[in-house]
Amino acid sequence: MNAPRVTLANVALRAGVSRSTASFVMSGRGAEMRISEAAQQKVLKAAADLGYRPNLTARSLRTSKTHTIGLISDAIATTPFAGEVIHGALDAALAHGHLLFVAETAGNEAVEADLISEMLDRQVDGIVYATMFTRYQKAPAVLSKVQSVLINCLDPTSSSPRIVPDEYQGGRTAARALADAGHLNGIYVIGGRHDIPKTPGGLYAGVNRMRGVEDELRTYGAGVVLSYECEYEPAFGYKATTELLSDGHRPRALICLNDRLAFGAYQALGERGMRVPEDVSVVSFDASDLASWLRPSLTSVALPHYELGKIAVTTLLDAPVRKGGESKDVLVPMPLHEGDSIAPVTPVGQIQE
Amino acid sequence: MNAPRVTLANVALRAGVSRSTASFVMSGRGAEMRISEAAQQKVLKAAADLGYRPNLTARSLRTSKTHTIGLISDAIATTPFAGEVIHGALDAALAHGHLLFVAETAGNEAVEADLISEMLDRQVDGIVYATMFTRYQKAPAVLSKVQSVLINCLDPTSSSPRIVPDEYQGGRTAARALADAGHLNGIYVIGGRHDIPKTPGGLYAGVNRMRGVEDELRTYGAGVVLSYECEYEPAFGYKATTELLSDGHRPRALICLNDRLAFGAYQALGERGMRVPEDVSVVSFDASDLASWLRPSLTSVALPHYELGKIAVTTLLDAPVRKGGESKDVLVPMPLHEGDSIAPVTPVGQIQE
DNA sequence: ATGAAAGCGCTAACAG
DNA sequence: CTGTTAGCGCTTTCAT
Numbered sequence: 001m002n003a004p005r006v007t008l009a010n011v012a013l014r015a016g017v018s019r020s021t022a023s024f025v026m027s028g029r030g031a032e033m034r035i036s037e038a039a040q041q042k043v044l045k046a047a048a049d050l051g052y053r054p055n056l057t058a059r060s061l062r063t064s065k066t067h068t069i070g071l072i073s074d075a076i077a078t079t080p081f082a083g084e085v086i087h088g089a090l091d092a093a094l095a096h097g098h099l100l101f102v103a104e105t106a107g108n109e110a111v112e113a114d115l116i117s118e119m120l121d122r123q124v125d126g127i128v129y130a131t132m133f134t135r136y137q138k139a140p141a142v143l144s145k146v147q148s149v150l151i152n153c154l155d156p157t158s159s160s161p162r163i164v165p166d167e168y169q170g171g172r173t174a175a176r177a178l179a180d181a182g183h184l185n186g187i188y189v190i191g192g193r194h195d196i197p198k199t200p201g202g203l204y205a206g207v208n209r210m211r212g213v214e215d216e217l218r219t220y221g222a223g224v225v226l227s228y229e230c231e232y233e234p235a236f237g238y239k240a241t242t243e244l245l246s247d248g249h250r251p252r253a254l255i256c257l258n259d260r261l262a263f264g265a266y267q268a269l270g271e272r273g274m275r276v277p278e279d280v281s282v283v284s285f286d287a288s289d290l291a292s293w294l295r296p297s298l299t300s301v302a303l304p305h306y307e308l309g310k311i312a313v314t315t316l317l318d319a320p321v322r323k324g325g326e327s328k329d330v331l332v333p334m335p336l337h338e339g340d341s342i343a344p345v346t347p348v349g350q351i352q353e
Numbered sequence: 354m355n356a357p358r359v360t361l362a363n364v365a366l367r368a369g370v371s372r373s374t375a376s377f378v379m380s381g382r383g384a385e386m387r388i389s390e391a392a393q394q395k396v397l398k399a400a401a402d403l404g405y406r407p408n409l410t411a412r413s414l415r416t417s418k419t420h421t422i423g424l425i426s427d428a429i430a431t432t433p434f435a436g437e438v439i440h441g442a443l444d445a446a447l448a449h450g451h452l453l454f455v456a457e458t459a460g461n462e463a464v465e466a467d468l469i470s471e472m473l474d475r476q477v478d479g480i481v482y483a484t485m486f487t488r489y490q491k492a493p494a495v496l497s498k499v500q501s502v503l504i505n506c507l508d509p510t511s512s513s514p515r516i517v518p519d520e521y522q523g524g525r526t527a528a529r530a531l532a533d534a535g536h537l538n539g540i541y542v543i544g545g546r547h548d549i550p551k552t553p554g555g556l557y558a559g560v561n562r563m564r565g566v567e568d569e570l571r572t573y574g575a576g577v578v579l580s581y582e583c584e585y586e587p588a589f590g591y592k593a594t595t596e597l598l599s600d601g602h603r604p605r606a607l608i609c610l611n612d613r614l615a616f617g618a619y620q621a622l623g624e625r626g627m628r629v630p631e632d633v634s635v636v637s638f639d640a641s642d643l644a645s646w647l648r649p650s651l652t653s654v655a656l657p658h659y660e661l662g663k664i665a666v667t668t669l670l671d672a673p674v675r676k677g678g679e680s681k682d683v684l685v686p687m688p689l690h691e692g693d694s695i696a697p698v699t700p701v702g703q704i705q706e
Numbered sequence: 707a708t709g710a711a712a713g714c715g716c717t718a719a720c721a722g
Numbered sequence: 723c724t725g726t727t728a729g730c731g732c733t734t735t736c737a738t
Contacts, residue, residue, distance in 0.1 A: 007715055018725040023717060034723060056474045057413045058715035061730045066410060068454075068475065083436040090457055099471055101421075102455040104443055118452055121409045122421065234646040260646065267648050270623055290643070293587040293613065295620050360731055371709045376733060387707060411731035414714045709738080714731105721726075 006050045015039070015046035022047075026054065060123060069093055069316060070101040070119035071309075072112070073130040073151075085130060085151065088309025096317045098125065109140075116142055126316040129153060130308075134164050134204040149316045151308050154204065161319070162329045163312045167205045170301045170334035171212020174255055174283045177299060177336055179220050182345035183253040183281055189213070189227035190240045190265055191257025196231060206232075206257055209285060213255060225251070232257055237264025245272055252345065256284040259291045262298055262341075277343035287337040297339035304332045359403045368392070368399035375400075379407065413476060422446060422669060423454040423472035424662075425465070426483040426504075438483060438504065441662025449670045451478065462493075469495055479669040482506060483661075487517050487557040502669045504661050507557065514672070515682045516665045520558045523654045523687035524565020527608055527636045530652060530689055532573050535698035536606040536634055542566070542580035543593045543618055544610025549582060559585075559610055562638060566608060578604070585610055590617025598625055605698065609637040612644045615651055615694075630696035640690040650692035657685045 012022035017039055024033045025043040046052075060066040071089050075082075086102060093100045101119055105112040119127060120142070129139055130151035139148075139155040150162045178187060193202025193210050201207070210227070217223050228244065230236040237256060241264065244251065256262035262284040269280060276282050276296055284291065287302035311330055365375035370392055377386045378396040399405075413419040424442050428435075439455060446453045454472055458465040472480060473495070482492055483504035492501075492508040503515045531540060546555025546563050554560070563580070570576050581597065583589040590609060594617065597604060609615035615637040622633060629635050629649055637644065640655035664683055 005715090008717095009715075019716080020718075020726085021724060024724095027717085036723065039724080053470065053474050055414075055476065055715050057410050057419060057476050058730090059717075060410045061408075061414055061715080061732090062717045064730075066475075079436070083432070083439075086436075086439075086455060087457060090455070094456075094468075099454050099475060100456065101452050102439060102443070103447075103453065104440060115447075117406065121406050122419075122452060123408065123410050234648075238648065263646055290646075293616055295587075295591065358731090361733095362731075372732080373710085373734075374708060377708095380733085389707065392707080408731055411714095412733075414716090414731080415733045417714075707738100710736090712733105712735085714733090716730090717728105719726105719728085722724085 005055070006052050008052070008054065010050055011043060011046045011052045014050060015042040017043060026052075064123065065125055066123045067096075067098045068101065068122065068124050069098050069313065070103065070116075070124045070127045071130065072103045072105065072115055072119070072127060073132065074105050074107045075132045079132050082132060082305050084305035085309035088306035088311075089128060089313045090309070092310045092313035092317070096313070098313075098317065112140060113142075116140055120146065126319075128309075128312045128316060129160075130312070134167065136204065147316060147319065149312045149319075151312050161315050163308050163315065164329060164331060165205075165303055165308065165334050166331035167208035167334070168212040168215075169331075170285065171209035171214075172216040173212075173334065173336050174209070174285065174301045175213040175216035177283050177301075177338075177342060178253050178255070178281060179217065179222065181281065181342050183342075184217075184220055184222035185225075186250065186252030187217070187222070187224050187255065188244060188249065188251040188253070189224050189255045189257070190230070190237055191232050191261045192227040192229040194232060194257070195229045198231075202229075205285075209257060224255070225249070230261075232261055234260045234264035234267075237261035238268045239264070241265040241268035242271075245274075251280055253281040253283070253342075256282060259284050259286040259288045259294075259298060259300055262300070263290055263294065266294055277341050281342040281345075283342060285334075287335075291337065291339060294339075294341075296341050299339040299341045300337050301334050302337050304334055307332050358408070359405050361405070361407070363403055364396060364399045364405050367403060368395040370396060379405075417476065418478055419476045420449075420451045421454060421475070421477050422451050422666065423456065423469075423477045423480045424483065425456045425458065425468055425472070425480060426485065427458050427460045427465075428485045432485050435485065435658050437658035438662035441659035441664075442481060442666045443662070445663045445666035445670070449666070451666075451670065465493060466495075469493055473499065479672075481662075481665045481669060482513075483665070487520065489557065500669060500672065502665045502672075504665050514668050516661050516668065517682060517684060518558075518657055518661065518687050519684035520561035520687070521565040521568075522684075523638065524562035524567075525569040526565075526687060526689050527562070527638065527654045528566040528569035530636050530654075530691075530695060531606050531608070531634060532570065532575065534634065534695050536695075537570075537573055537575035538578075539603065539605030540570070540575070540577050540608065541597060541602065541604040541606070542577050542608045542610070543583070543590055544585050544614045545580040545582040547582065547585060547610070549584060551584075555582075558638075562610060577608070578602070583614075585614055587613045587617035587620075590614035591621045592617070594618040594621035595624075598627075604633055606634040606636070606695075609635060612637050612639040612641045612647075612651060612653055615653070616643055616647065619647055630694050634695040634698075636695060638687075644690065644692060647692075647694075649694050652692040652694045653690050654687050655690050657687055660685050 012019045030040045103115045126147035131153045134152045136154045148160045193206035195202040228240040284300040287300040291298035291300040365372045383393045456468045479500035484506045487505045489507045501513045546559035548555040581593040637653040640653040644651035644653040
């Protein structure tokens with residue numbers, strides 16, 4: 001930016017060869033082009049002496065590849081742990097020698113369109129478009145005309161690959177964690193499908209997790225006693241649990257649809273003098289930092305943010321030209337993060353058996 | 354990326370003017386260059402018809418300005434709420450018509466050097482270098498040779514502007530919040546300067562917050578009863594508070610050095626049946642999401658992440674050529690986020706007054 | 707007021 | 723095996 005930039009021409013001159021020779025050597029195709037060993041060394045030395053660094057924008061103009069990709073989202077950096085998506089995307093990009101433009105639309109479509117143009121004008125090699133949480137939503141139309149991948153965005157009309165967490169399996173995993181500890185009775189759900197006026201029918205994550213939970217429990221001939229539908233925020237977890245208890249319910253296990261709900265549930269349980277996991281086992285979703293901070297630490301099914309970002313970029317960069325071809329969705333597993341919030345059920349009255 | 358790119362030449366051709374004329378019009382300098390109104394309209398129309406978009410990499414090659422900047426950090430995306438730094442940087446960049454490369458080094462110096470090169474090779478107009486938390490640390494040497502700004506990184510030898518939170522004032526603010534509610538006695542500190550074997554002498558944030566706390570309390574002729582030095586994590590907040598209580602201390606107010614410590618303190622207080630804020634008032638630092646999730650919500654002095662990012666980019670882009678000139682540090686205010694964790698002290702025995 | 711021409715730094719035919 | 727040449731798409735003197 002300050003020092004007088006050293007160019008390939010300088011290197012060639014100093015090495016006493018032509019620019020093309022220098023170019024081939026520098027791009028590692030010296031052998032392939034059968035440049036003499038002597039010439040190669042001269043070029044390499046000259047480059048090293050001069051501290052030569054190729055001007056990638058100039059190269060891009062020629063090759064029309066910038067080794068740059070864009071990550072655009074409605075609120076990826078803002079939302080706490082989803083910064084992991086960036087992290088995963090970055091690692092994958094770096095592994096492919098690419099750099100990452102990151103941008104946020106705050107849900108504003110005008111901003112979104114602008115940002116995409118801005119990236120395209122800079123000739124990015126592809127775009128990853130991510131929504132904060134999984135949902136059915138149309139992706140910007142332009143994206144179908146360029147190399148792109150969707151994260152969490154289930155646009156049914158898009159031909160771009162879609163990367164989403166495997167919420168259904170996640171639901172099964174959560175239920176199995178409980179069942180494995182012997183919990184088949186007194187299981188309550190906090191949060192449910194998120195079926196509230198604001199989101200009638202529930203959220204994608206809620207709906208699929210609940211399907212998973214129910215299918216898995218059915219396997220054991222068990223089921224959920226009650227599912228409390230509400231927003232996935234601490235205050236509602238607190239409220240739901242408090243009401244449950246006030247209504248005379250005595251849950252042995254709580255499935256909270258995310259860690260924040262579980263956090264609220266912990267508070268309510270604590271106030272009632274009920275201990276986790278001795279009195280009530282709790283399993284949750286997200287595996288955020290919160291889960292590890294809680295006492296006892298929370299067993300939680302992780303949202304694979306890092307993987308989502310990484311797989312998206314990998315898919316984007318490894319994608320064959322794929323025009324009009326079917327692009328299969330990628331379901332990313334949600335692993336169980338074990339905490340101390342599940343206790344084995346003590347078979348009361350069966351101790352003699 | 355797919356459609357045959359339309360170039361300025363195409364536009365000029367269709368408008369029946371030369372490439373230079375088209376260029377002037379498209380860059381908004383038509384009037385200045387006194388291009389005829391008729392010609393201007395023709396060019397604009399042709400561009401619109403063709404859906405012309407300038408190739409910014411080509412332009413960059415000519416102008417040697419890419420209108421991109423790099424944001425590089427040890428763990429910016431990963432750490433939960435610091436994603437706000439990206440957010441602020443992004444907003445400022447966008448306002449200046451720039452795009453943002455984001456990268457993370459994970460503390461690895463080799464990766465760091467590589468990332469910086471990678472950005473420089475792509476001719477970024479400047480680099481923002483951020484460390485996760487404020488500390489004395491040498492910034493990469495290359496940065497002094499390019500347009501750059503430091504966030505949280507107090508490199509005494511660097512000539513780049515340094516943007517840091519005003520921790521000292523933050524400390525005063527926290528103490529004042531307590532004092533304003535009448536708390537001048539029974540004030541305990543959890544976390545302190547973070548003066549533990551791993552970080553002898555404490556952390557920059559801890560040291561300066563504590564200076565602020567003490568200076569402010571002194572104003573009222575008050576002081577801290579005891580400061581418990583420990584790591585800023587929930588488990589230590591829990592441990593510290595538990596020990597305090599076991600040792601017979603009866604704090605009326607707790608100053609926790611961050612929200613996670615306060616979280617741990619809440620847990621310990623709750624187990625002892627002590628209510629916040631009736632029995633103990635609590636004030637903290639960070640103003641993370643956690644603060645609002647806690648019951649009662651936590652009064653906390655905010656780390657101005659968004660502002661740090663925004664100011665850094667603004668400084669970078671508005672910076673005059675500044676060579677060797679003194680670059681003043683920017684201290685960013687830490688505002689108080691009021692919660693419900695501070696109760697006014699009831700002047701026992703003075704009710705008759 | 708407009709056009710011709712040069713060149714940013716690099717790659718890639720094509721000659722030699 | 724190596725050098726010459728011609729652009730990539732754009733900006734910017736310099737003539738006209």
